[in-house]
Amino acid sequence: MFRSHNLEIITFALIGFVSSFNFATNSTLFSLFAQKLNFSPQQTGILLGTLTAGSMVGAPFLGKLVDRTGKRKLILTLGMLGQGMLILLTPLTGSFWLLTLMRFLLGISIVVQAPVLNELIVNLEDSQLRERSLTFLSIARSIGFSVGCMVSGMLMDFSVAWNFYFSALLALGITIPAVKFIKKADMIHPSSKEGVTGLKWLFEKRILAHYLSAMLRATAVMGVLFFLPLFWQNANQSATSSGTIIGLANFFQIIFFPIASLTCSRFPERSFSIALLGYSTSIVPFYVFPFLKGWAVLLPQITMSMSFVFFYIGAIFSIRELVPRPHQTEAMGWLETFINLGGTVGPVVFANLLALNGNDFPTTILSFSIVPILAMALFICARPTRKTN
Template identity: 25%
Template sequence: MPRSHPTIVFTLFLVVFLDLVGFGMIIPVFPFYAERIGVSPSAVIFFIGLYSAGQLLGAPLWGSLSDRIGRRPVLLFTLVANTVSTWLLAYADTGLTLALSRVVAGLAAGNISTAYAYTTDITTDATRPKALGLLGAAFGMGFILGPALGGLLAGGTDENTASLTRVAHTAAILSLAALVLTALRLPESLPPEKRRQPHAPRLSPAVFLSRPALRGLLTATFVVISAVALMQSALALFSAERLGVGPRMLGWIYAFSGAVSVAVQAGVIGRLTARFGARRLAVTGVVLVAIGMAGIPPASTIPFLLISLAVFSIGSALFNPSISGLVAAAAQPHERGGVLGAYQAASSLGRVVGPVLGSGVASLAGLGAPFVLGAAICLGGLIFVARDTRQAKSETAAGS
């Protein structure tokens, strides 16, 4: 298969984009959906964390499996599971069925590690930052159109008049479209000779953590994503209580944040990486994320909130592709799925810990407290980003 073939890269972009639009549609309506079937407001953040708990289990599983059997079968199976889980959400009428739909969706979303591995399979060191930025832009665009579309489809100005089931049905249809596109347009990216052989020992996340450089990168990912998830899980409730916004306006707020992220990742991340290097961009991204989070609690108007979210989104757009590129560079082709699975597992663990921590802090100190704590935690990740990314590059060169 031609390496970094533009058509294949763009097709993968579309697959991830469609899947993420469906996911993004759920975000602004989920708190209202959960409360409508009897989940208390304080427990909503916990239910959001269930999705990441499933992703935590799925990411290393799918990444490692794709190293053995190839990327395409894993992508196809997980897209089927995601479609089913979203339809289950449409018919959820108890806390148990709601929780089941979120866990299954999270397990399926662990396929992001496989999508990242697919991207690294078809790119070179020179073209990889731009391709990873494009993949990140698919996430960002999913968060532009997804929440906005979800808010529009829900309709109404409050939770009592919104049609939340319609949103879940549409999200399932988009996941099904991503499945069809994968089946028809995405060839296998990992040839048999580059796969991990059946007799080779299983590479678990614990194996990668034994490598000092990867341990630092994965720890940095966990710390920063914990802080980000803590903020994201509290944003909907904060905006509703402090600013009085409903599902539709909240969708536009998320869309704005996604637009800023896309502008950075699709437009300039490749050139910035070539000029400044991934390590510097990762460090800068962490600082901007922390500043953006710290600016949210004082926000008393929507424009003030949008300014803080813009700073946050620029930082996130710099950090995510930079740290994932550094992790990918620290892996050999036959283990890249497993390494990126460990990276996604670290991200997912952060998305589990962050909402749980945010729920506790919000109940004790109010809805503004999670953002301040998140900024402080995020800055703690600077220690690992600045210290270990140079070592990752040197270890990779020594092992190749």
Template identity: 20%
Template structure:
């Protein structure tokens, strides 16, 4: 059962990652101006945040199974619709709907996984979910690029849309009905607040949300600026793909090897902040180097930091929520995921920063936010010791 949820997570992210190398050229082929190409690319992330929030309410009200089914079917149908797009306005509508459906699907999958997980091994469980995302990050762009070049862009949408519909059918047959209010033993640290503002007032959840935004801010900077740096150094566009591949494969190995036990051995906020510092250091180093070999090493370092952050954030959310509010908690998490990517790429673009300057800005955001989390956690420990 748990393995099937990992499969749903991987398929969901293959859907997202497969479109990274093809969406801008697709919009351009329809006659989109550079401005509208940006709108087309960003539309998914913006409506994804709306879908995330809506999904959180729906999950906590009716359970995860129905939300999962809706998200899979809706995403599959929207993907089929892409194959019939002939104009830029039609593409914008498709991206709008796709962001909504994807935003509904992903929090449901992670909430279902969290509700079924072993509390003593939540870090390992979430590390394995990170491996599913990492595999998608490696498979998705390659699949999108290869299928487009061999058969045409419409077949990317048709194949993944068909996979979504088939997965929905298996989900309906395989997954049990999950009532909105699950019976679970309340563990220390779990909170039952059901409002979004209330969730933000729970310090460990606030740490997780700061971490998720920081991680994806850095990811937005990296996705935008690493290819530009590689191009400026005249290394060829293939190097960018290989560097991202090294980052993904490094993270996957840390997720699946015995190193994943680290996430249950140490407090999750500590492993998360260590990961933030590692990525901050990697971005800073990336701003200083020009050699290919060193860049590979830095991307391995970046992948290590990502592997520390992702499961730690998820485990913090599971640890400090209950079945009654976990859907909303994951919804906020993934909304901030999308927001981080948008803000990271927007800041570097609107201020016309160079690649190296952008890496320094990303590094500063990671380091400063890790210090904020450490300071807040130390103050909280001090208050508890005085009680």
């Protein structure tokens, strides 16, 4: 039984690793692929945003589907198959509109694992098992993103097509263990059919403010992150070094995920403070990126990666405390939706702001810093007030 449980947790981690890897290979350096196809900055922004738009639409829908049917295993498996097939077809088309549709469907496939696995783990009764499982999954996701960035950079310098072929093979290969080792994920909570209030819970003041602040943070971070490789390329930096910098910075998340997971798992009441730490540290890089070049940009990139750890872990535990149990997979999905809404809007807004500034990256990045500041201010408003005697 212990061996069976470990195999299941390892499978979850593999799914998280591959999905993060595929997000990295299809997002952070995708602007370089779009440039090879002679797409305009505005078209590139749309293609980047479309990936997260798919995730934005798919996350709550799939979460609600899981809450009602309990078919976690089937949905996870279909998500991995979808990733593999869509990524495999990406380098075979140069059509902007067809590529837009494919990336939208890819976003849906990639997001499957997030609400399902997060809900399963944060609601485990054993706090130590919950802490270990979430840490393991979070580290796997972080490593997947880091390795994806570095591999993507190297493969793009070698061959654009192989960047996608390699990602597709990983996704299709992980489908087999996903089918074989996931045994106890399917379940319907007894209260799922009782007291259903539609989306009324979503518009509760604190919950909505919580989601909107997550959206604004993602708008800021994703808007800048997706265009940094072009900024660095203008400074004669190769795709390999750009991917390596982003990837190496993400490896530092391995240090902080256990800390954030342990704190939120054992002391859920501190989850808002942990998330607030993530919001505050995400502001700093916007005032540093414009003035650094080469390997010096690794430091603010590490800060940005660290901020995500505290924001994300704090956010999912905060939702656990805010949202009724029958809606929690859907609620995890809505968190991904608002984050991906920011990821959809961010690149488009940043691209247009960049065009208005005559492709002046430093000015655009500095002016964009107002967005993470607003995100933190909104999150502070969403924080519950302490009761006084």
